[in-house]
Amino acid sequence: ILNNIPVYLFVKDPADEFKYLYWNKAFAEHSGIPASKAIGHTDYEIFQSEEAEKFRKDDLELLRTHQRIDIQETYLTANGEARIVQTLKALVPMEDREPLLIGISWDTTNLQNIEQELIKARIKAEQSDRLKSAFLANMSHEIRTPLNAIVGFSQLLPTADTPEEQKLYSDIINQNSDILLQLINDILDLSKIEAGTLEYVKRPMNLGEVCRTIYAVHKERIKGGVDFIFNNGEEDLQMEGDPNRIMQVITNFITNATKFTHTGEIRFGFEREGENVRVYVKDTGIGIEKEKVGHIFERFVKLNSFVQGTGLGLSICRMIIEKIGGEIGVTSELGKGSTFYFIIPCTEVD
Numbered sequence: 566i567l568n569n570i571p572v573y574l575f576v577k578d579p580a581d582e583f584k585y586l587y588w589n590k591a592f593a594e595h596s597g598i599p600a601s602k603a604i605g606h607t608d609y610e611i612f613q614s615e616e617a618e619k620f621r622k623d624d625l626e627l628l629r630t631h632q633r634i635d636i637q638e639t640y641l642t643a644n645g646e647a648r649i650v651q652t653l654k655a656l657v658p659m660e661d662r663e664p665l666l667i668g669i670s671w672d673t674t675n676l677q678n679i680e681q682e683l684i685k686a687r688i689k690a691e692q693s694d695r696l697k698s699a700f701l702a703n704m705s706h707e708i709r710t711p712l713n714a715i716v717g718f719s720q721l722l723p724t725a726d727t728p729e730e731q732k733l734y735s736d737i738i739n740q741n742s743d744i745l746l747q748l749i750n751d752i753l754d755l756s757k758i759e760a761g762t763l764e765y766v767k768r769p770m771n772l773g774e775v776c777r778t779i780y781a782v783h784k785e786r787i788k789g790g791v792d793f794i795f796n797n798g799e800e801d802l803q804m805e806g807d808p809n810r811i812m813q814v815i816t817n818f819i820t821n822a823t824k825f826t827h828t829g830e831i832r833f834g835f836e837r838e839g840e841n842v843r844v845y846v847k848d849t850g851i852g853i854e855k856e857k858v859g860h861i862f863e864r865f866v867k868l869n870s871f872v873q874g875t876g877l878g879l880s881i882c883r884m885i886i887e888k889i890g891g892e893i894g895v896t897s898e899l900g901k902g903s904t905f906y907f908i909i910p911c912t913e914v915d
Contacts, residue, residue, distance in 0.1 A: 597643030796834030
């Protein structure tokens with residue numbers, strides 16, 4: 566019976582240096598230490614010195630007080646795996662000799678791991694909830710700002726006195742329309758991600774043509790004093806992919822680079838890496854603080870509260886690239902610029 570119960574059971578002899586007199590099957594199986602190597606030996610001969618010292622200290626305390634001990638212990642198995650056990654130790658009176666020490670241990674390693682995962686999940690959920698609340702509070706401002714600009718300058722447009730003034734009003738309306746459209750798209754994409762319905766439809770595409778289209782759209786929007794360069798101007802790459810989603814990610818990278826690059830250049834392009842293709846956007850902007858780089862692709866994260874945006878764009882980009890089976894990343898140096906990139910499988914087509 567004792568050999569088949571699913572808990573550790575052991576007996577020590579305090580009168581003989583606390584050597585083991587009994588070591589059941591469950592203890593042997595979980596620890597990887599057979600009873601033959603435990604019985605007749607002390608903790609110092611079986612476990613590491615720090616563990617043995619802790620066990621001996623508890624045994625001596627039990628012998629001194631004769632009060633049952635209920636503690637959590639950690640030990641290393643024969644193969645070096647750390648196990649956590651809840652141990653109950655007590656003395657068993659014996660006739661004509663010192664009492665024996667009996668111990669029962671329940672292995673709680675898996676429960677402890679589950680508990681830690683639950684704690685992490687709870688912390689993450691609470692953090693996500695706080696970020697989402699901040700996002701919703703900020704969203705009314707983010708939507709109202711471009712909407713007010715569109716309405717206001719649309720009313721002023723008919724009253725413009727000169728073509729230059731009319732163009733200025735028109736440019737402001739177009740700029741804020743793009744901002745508002747991006748806000749709405751981000752919110753809709755977030756809803757699709759939450760519902761698990763974000764689509765990625767593979768079909769034959771020309772990555773070079775996609776990038777040339779992006780270059781044509783953005784070259785007039787780049788600030789003065791910043792050079793906008795596409796490294797693969799004449800190059801074609803026929804591959805399978807969703808051009809709309811890939812365009813969405815590259816566009817987001819360029820839009821972010823535009824916000825934070827005031828001088829120098831923004832350079833983008835693609836390159837083959839074995840069976841993959843790497844697409845990058847490199848800028849000479851303000852860069853990202855080292856401690857914030859690891860959080861840049863998280864939801865609702867904005868590194869600059871004074872710059873318009875939902876803090877969703879890069880998170881959505883990460884979801885898209887991971888759905889493709891690729892990876893996304895960034896390298897950055899504060900004050901010198903950043904390079905955002907993604908690497909996706911490249912299946913060439915004729």
